[in-house]
Amino acid sequence: MHALVGAYVLDAIPDRDRSEFERHLLTCEQCRDDVRGLREAGALLAAAVAVTPRPELRGPTLQAAGVTRQLAPVGGEPTRRSWRRREPSAGVVRFWLAGVAVSVAVVLAVTAVVLGLHMAAMQRRLAAEDRRDSAISAILGAHDTVVLTAAVTTGGTATVVMSHHERELVFTANGLTRLPGSRGYELWLSGPTGITPVGMLPPGSRGMSGPMVVGHVAVGDALEVTVEPVGGSPHPTSVPIVRLALDT
Amino acid sequence: MDVRAGGQPGSRRSKGPVGSAAPAGLEAALAAVARGDEAAFAVVYDRAAPAVLGTARRILRDPAQSEEVMQEVLLEVWRTASRFDPATGSAAAWITTLAHRRAVDRVRSEQRAARREIRAAAAAIAYDEVADAVEASLDRERVRRCLAGLTELQRESVTLAYYGGYSYREVALLLGVAVGTVKTRMRDGLIRLRDCLGVG
Incomplete structure (x- = not known):
């Protein structure tokens, strides 16, 4: 265990x-x-260690529920079958979701305090994380969330959680081979009009990298990862070590 | 809280309507809440709020903050009920997980703001409070008995984390043992607890 x-x-x-x-x-x-x-x-x-709450708390809590909108269920709509690779059970996605949904708001609040020293910097960072986290939430909360995984030829696994409806995806990788300091992993979005850089994968500890949010994905696109100089390249300069086709 | 429903076959079912259309069992009530049933939410509140509040009280100590957390968690349960998947565990486990995490997160954000000193006093009380609780209950008695069956290090690791809201690093500091040791004691202690309680 x-x-x-x-x-x-x-x-x-x-x-x-x-x-x-x-x-x-x-x-x-x-x-x-x-x-x-x-x-x-x-x-x-x-x-x-249960203790009975004061009776005065019951009414307001129940009333608050009455004016609070509930989240729609995940996976209520059938998943598109055209996605390549295996589709994990709804349970897997939900299991992950449960953690992510709970932690996003809290992590944001905590991040604000941890990073805090410089108000302006903190606010800029918060706004950026907020955008990223709301993008992740939107993808994970979409009715057509699909998970794709693929082995990376140089070692490790790439995972994509995507929503066709939202036209966005979250890319993460684990177990990637550690690179020398001068090199990094660059993520690309490849489509009918060519290949565009998404960005360098943030080097994670214990082999976990990401998450990176990729927007405006379309049918026929693919994600690729190549090894590039640490500053990134405008065009791939090496053979992709993983390719994830986003539609058939 | 109707936590025994978590592990024992048969008891997960709703016990059927009691006086109103709302189902009385926690699992069934939560399923109805997912469909927007406000009467069922009252059932969920009555069954879940005591354990949520109790957990928050242990971790946060401050009664007002604990009540806030309890209300936030219950509202979160209302809001996200559709995301509850019975395949990933009992409703009680889902709700208490939300509660515990929220209380711990609140402690941590305060800690980061004010570099809260480690309240070493809390080390001793977590287990004793369970042991000496005045209010008798079946769950309390089972947990007390099963906690007593753990090794001291397992018990302290589990209770300092669960009732004290301490991270494994803090627990290691409090107990004066290696971080790796604490991690395995937490795991082994929980496994033994699970087996003793006959859940999971």
């Missing part, structure tokens, strides 16, 4: 490790089973 599973279930894991572990869960069915079982034990730890 994964060493971090206990700390994860107990929320005793730093935010950074938490999101890495959640990405790991995406590809580890056994870990999801372990988390599921241990969470039931957690539920009893909570039940053991």
